[in-house]
Amino acid sequence: MSTTKLSIKNLYKIFGPNPKEALPHVERGVGKTELLEDYGHVLGLNNINIDMPEKKLQVIMGLSGSGKSTLIRHINRLIDPTAGEVVIDGHDVLKMDDVELRKFRQNNLSMVFQKFALLPHITVADNAAYGLKLQGISAGEAKERAQKWIDRVGLTGFERHYPSQLSGGMQQRVGLARALATDTDILLMDEAFSALDPLIRTDMQDVLLELQSELNKTIIFITHDLDEALRIGDDIAILRDGSLVQQGNPQEIIMKPADDYVSDFIMDINRSRVLKVETVMSSGEKGGSVKVEGGEAIESALQKLKDSPTKAATVLKDGKPVGAITLSQMIEAIERPAPETASGNVYR
Amino acid sequence: MQFFSFGEFLNYLATAPGFVWNLIVHTFWLIFWYLPILVAQIIWSLISFIFYLPIFVYKTLVWFWTFFGNVIEVVHDYVFIRDWSWDDLGYFPANRSSSTAEILREGIDQPFARFAGDISVAVKVALEPLIEAMDWITSQLSAIPWVFLFPAIVALVWITSRNIGVTILAVVAMLYLGWFGLTEPDLNAAAAAWETVALMIMSILLCVAVGVPLGIMMAFSDIIERSVKPILDVMQTMPSFVYLIPVLIIFGVSKVAGLIAVTIYAMPPVIRLTNLGIRLVAFDVIEAANAFGATYRQRLTGVLIPLALPNIFAGINQTIMMALAMVVIAALVGAGGLGQLVLQAQSNTQLGRGLEYGFAIVLIAIVIDRTFYVIGERMQEHRRVGH
Numbered sequence: 001m002s003t004t005k006l007s008i009k010n011l012y013k014i015f016g017p018n019p020k021e022a023l024p025h026v027e028r029g030v031g032k033t034e035l036l037e038d039y040g041h042v043l044g045l046n047n048i049n050i051d052m053p054e055k056k057l058q059v060i061m062g063l064s065g066s067g068k069s070t071l072i073r074h075i076n077r078l079i080d081p082t083a084g085e086v087v088i089d090g091h092d093v094l095k096m097d098d099v100e101l102r103k104f105r106q107n108n109l110s111m112v113f114q115k116f117a118l119l120p121h122i123t124v125a126d127n128a129a130y131g132l133k134l135q136g137i138s139a140g141e142a143k144e145r146a147q148k149w150i151d152r153v154g155l156t157g158f159e160r161h162y163p164s165q166l167s168g169g170m171q172q173r174v175g176l177a178r179a180l181a182t183d184t185d186i187l188l189m190d191e192a193f194s195a196l197d198p199l200i201r202t203d204m205q206d207v208l209l210e211l212q213s214e215l216n217k218t219i220i221f222i223t224h225d226l227d228e229a230l231r232i233g234d235d236i237a238i239l240r241d242g243s244l245v246q247q248g249n250p251q252e253i254i255m256k257p258a259d260d261y262v263s264d265f266i267m268d269i270n271r272s273r274v275l276k277v278e279t280v281m282s283s284g285e286k287g288g289s290v291k292v293e294g295g296e297a298i299e300s301a302l303q304k305l306k307d308s309p310t311k312a313a314t315v316l317k318d319g320k321p322v323g324a325i326t327l328s329q330m331i332e333a334i335e336r337p338a339p340e341t342a343s344g345n346v347y348r
Numbered sequence: 349m350q351f352f353s354f355g356e357f358l359n360y361l362a363t364a365p366g367f368v369w370n371l372i373v374h375t376f377w378l379i380f381w382y383l384p385i386l387v388a389q390i391i392w393s394l395i396s397f398i399f400y401l402p403i404f405v406y407k408t409l410v411w412f413w414t415f416f417g418n419v420i421e422v423v424h425d426y427v428f429i430r431d432w433s434w435d436d437l438g439y440f441p442a443n444r445s446s447s448t449a450e451i452l453r454e455g456i457d458q459p460f461a462r463f464a465g466d467i468s469v470a471v472k473v474a475l476e477p478l479i480e481a482m483d484w485i486t487s488q489l490s491a492i493p494w495v496f497l498f499p500a501i502v503a504l505v506w507i508t509s510r511n512i513g514v515t516i517l518a519v520v521a522m523l524y525l526g527w528f529g530l531t532e533p534d535l536n537a538a539a540a541a542w543e544t545v546a547l548m549i550m551s552i553l554l555c556v557a558v559g560v561p562l563g564i565m566m567a568f569s570d571i572i573e574r575s576v577k578p579i580l581d582v583m584q585t586m587p588s589f590v591y592l593i594p595v596l597i598i599f600g601v602s603k604v605a606g607l608i609a610v611t612i613y614a615m616p617p618v619i620r621l622t623n624l625g626i627r628l629v630a631f632d633v634i635e636a637a638n639a640f641g642a643t644y645r646q647r648l649t650g651v652l653i654p655l656a657l658p659n660i661f662a663g664i665n666q667t668i669m670m671a672l673a674m675v676v677i678a679a680l681v682g683a684g685g686l687g688q689l690v691l692q693a694q695s696n697t698q699l700g701r702g703l704e705y706g707f708a709i710v711l712i713a714i715v716i717d718r719t720f721y722v723i724g725e726r727m728q729e730h731r732r733v734g735h
Contacts, residue, residue: 076639106641117636121654121730131640162730182640 005054005218006075006186011084012048013070013242016041019082032241044070045081046242052235055216059233061223067242068222072190075220076109077101088186106135110179114191116171118163124174125150125159131182149177153207169200173207180211189221193228205232226265230254230274238262251279263337272299272334277315277325280333287314287324294322298330305330360493371496374488382484389477396473407462415456461597468598475604478554482546482603489542490533497531498522505715509722517718521711528704530686541708543685544675547603548668548716551610555667559615560660563622564648573623580616588613588677596681606683610674617666625659626652661724665717672713686712 014022014035022041032043045067052058062068073079074086077093086093088108096104110131118127126133129146133139150159153173163171172192179187193201209232212219223229229236230250237247238261246258254275257263278294288311292301295317305313305327312324489497505518525531530541566573592609599605629652637651653660679687686705693701 078635078638102641102643104641105639109639111636111639113632113636113639115632117630117632119633119636119651119654121657121728134640134642134646164730178640188639 003054004051006052006086006088006220008048008050008052008071008074009085009087010047010049011045011071011074011086012082013044013067013074013079014041014082015044023082043242045074048084048239048242048244050237050244050247052218052220054218056234057212057219057221057232059221059223059229059236060239061226061229061236062239063224065241066239068224068239069190070242071239072188072220072222075186075188076105076111106131106182108184109186109188110182110184111188111190112172112175112179112192114194116163116168116175116195118171118174118178120163123160123162124155124166127163127174128177128181130178135182145183146177146181149181150174152180152211153177167200168196169204172196172204176204176207176211180215185218187217187219189219191222191224194223194225201228208232226269230269238265250274251276255279267336270299271336272302272330273297275333277301277330278317278322280329281315281323281325282329283323285312285324286321287312290314291316291321292325293317298334301325302327302330364496368496371492371500378488382481386477386481390474394474411460411462414458418454460594464594464597471598472604475607478550478607479603482550482607485546485549486538486542489545490531490539494526494531498526505719509719510726511718511722514715514718514722517711518715521715524711525708528708530689530705530708538684540684540686540689540705541712543683544687544709545712547606547610547675547678547683547685548671548712551607551614551671552664552668552716554607554611555615555618555671556664558611559618559663559667560622563619563660563663564626564652566619566623567626567652576619580619583612584616588674592677592681601682603683605681606678609678609681610671610683613674613677614667614671617670618660618663621659621663621666622656625656625663628659629655657724657728661720661727664724665721668717668720669713672709672716675709 012023012026014026016022017040019041022035022039025035025039026043026046030039035041035043048071060068060071070079074081075088075093077086081094084094091104093101093104119130125143125146128150129142132142132145137145147159150156153176155170155173155177158166158170163174166174175192193204196204205228221232233250235247235249236253238245238253240261246253246262253262254266254269254271257266275298276294277292277296277298280298281294288308290304290308290311290313292304292313292315294315301313309327312326314321315323315325501522502515502518506515509515525541531539533539562576566576588609591612592605595605595608599608633651633655634647637647642650675683675685675687676690677687679685679691686709689705690702690709693705
């Protein structure tokens with residue numbers, strides 16, 4: 001486990017006329033509906049504790065209204081919490097004054113937005129250089145550095161276009177270039193790809209993963225799409241009604257869902273594509289001549305095993321055998337679990 | 349400018365380079381010397397006005413005190429001195445000739461007359477630079493010979509608008525004004541058209557200089573918005589003749605009175621639309637500016653104002669149109685210019701002359717309005733190139 005870059009401790013956010021007064025009720029355990037009906041306040045976030053690893057892609061997932069967008073806005077304090085701490089590199093963001101906060105936002109955090117939020121009256125080049133301009137970097141250097149990122153996200157030749165002349169996918173590339181150009185360690189992405197159509201979305205996920213393999217930034221990625229979360233996330237936190245339901249890597253989430261909410265969430269996903277061989281294998285045992293990689297998805301391991309279906313395959317990791325896996329183990333793992341309750345789909 | 353012989357004209361043409369030079373020098377002088385001094389003068393007047401403020405507040409309080417004293421007296425008389433009878437239910441106790449209404453009106457008139465006497469000097473001093481500037485613009489425009497002035501104005505319209513239609517319109521307007529002799533000073537009066545143009549320029553500048561910042565403040569504060577909006581409603585619906593009365597009491601028949609009349613009437617649209625424009629800027633763009641660490645000023649000048657420009661310009665256009673609609677009423681209180689000629693035509697029931705001056709006002713209005721409109725469009729290039 002890598003070191004913690006960012007940790008959120010006992011974070012509460014209550015919306016309403018007098019949040020401080022409503023806070024003790026929430027700490028006592030009053031739920032979202034009850035708080036709204038009896039006290040007239042909306043519970044945004046309820047006692048959130050998350051440690052986010054450095055240089056990894058942390059996904060925060062939940063349905064609309066679960067508080068995920070509220071949570072990400074606490075990290076750069078676009079929203080002030082009712083109570084709690086947000087510690088980044090040992091600095092408590094919530095204790096900063098206006099000037100410190102502004103410097104911190106300029107130099108340590110950058111953000112990509114769901115609706116792109118580009119400035120419509122300036123060109124792509126100026127938009128990409130916007131963060132640098134705010135950092136106080138000279139126009140010439142800002143332009144040069146922004147150009148590098150415009151090229152990197154594949155928008156060469158569109159520098160003098162205005163955002164309204166670009167398609168949604170291209171606009172979000174500008175948003176990504178603007179965020180990356182500032183050269184901050186932390187990248188906040190608020191449903192960055194949700195407004196794009198599915199093919200473009202996959203495309204942008206590839207762009208992000210490729211950039212991440214090279215840049216190793218700490219990325220906090222908000223989404224409501226589980227496939228996206230499983231595809232790109234190193235670590236996933238699931239929110240529901242403002243509370244943290246489960247945090248873990250994708251394999252853990254699928255194999256050991258914390259409650260019905262999470263199991264309903266993962267019900268419809270393509271398990272064979274997400275689950276890895278090493279998650280399912282019997283470790284320490286010896287297998288036959290067919291060899292599969294530990295980090296491989298079950299989908300491709302099944303293909304390798306189709307010629308000798310009765311024998312177990314040897315699982316390799318870093319070239320060494322670490323365990324064995326059989327066809328029936330794999331089939332069992334990819335079986336779609338039945339809904340546990342009659343009202344299984346109540347959250348959808 | 350008149351020529352009595354061809355030789356005189358040739359002589360005049362020989363001095364043409366000098367005139368061009370003069371024009372350039374005057375323009376530079378206006379921008380780099382006169383305007384800064386003007387601004388300093390206005391600021392100084394405002395500062396002195398602030399020192400005058402305690403006295404102003406005191407006088408205002410005295411005014412209200414006298415006024416409400418009168419009201420209480422009237423109510424007291426009505427309730428305790430007059431005999432009350434059942435007949436009172438048959439009609440509403442209003443009577444224009446009764447002494448009660450008279451006392452109420454007196455309660456406003458007398459304290460205001462005293463109050464006006466006290467503040468008129470301070471306000472006159474504060475507005476003096478504006479009047480000076482207006483006179484200066486009129487005299488400069490009247491002094492430059494038409495052979496240079498007309499092309500210069502047409503060129504200015506072309507440079508700012510880059511639009512052939514608006515430029516042709518400017519040519520037509522110049523020819524019209526020249527043909528009817530509105531651009532040449534009379535023996536005892538300044539050139540009517542330039543007087544009106546000077547009034548327009550100053551009142552529009554005043555409206556924008558006060559209206560845009562006020563609109564921005566309204567957009568940032570709900571309290572300011574709630575308190576300013578009813579005032580704007582009153583400014584727009586109160587018949588202008590009514591607020592001309594206090595203006596006349598304070599300033600007498602003068603250009604200041606005309607300027608204030610036009611400004612009060614024309615300012616509301618630019619305030620309203622600036623407020624609206626800034627409030628309509630998409631929240632996610634403001635949030636993005638915040639997320640990248642923009643300061644208050646960077647947010648205002650880099651995001652809010654540019655994105656509110658379409659609405660601000662719509663407001664300025666409205667203001668220009670309303671200002672020009674006021675020139676005749678402004679002439680009633682001494683603004684002069686084309687409005688005064690219209691008034692003369694009206695009192696002599698001369699339809700022909702009325703139309704002549706009326707169309708002159710319309711042409712000036714259209715040229716200024718279209719020029720501003722096209723400038724506004726050009727400043728928002730990004731809106732024209734959607735896909």
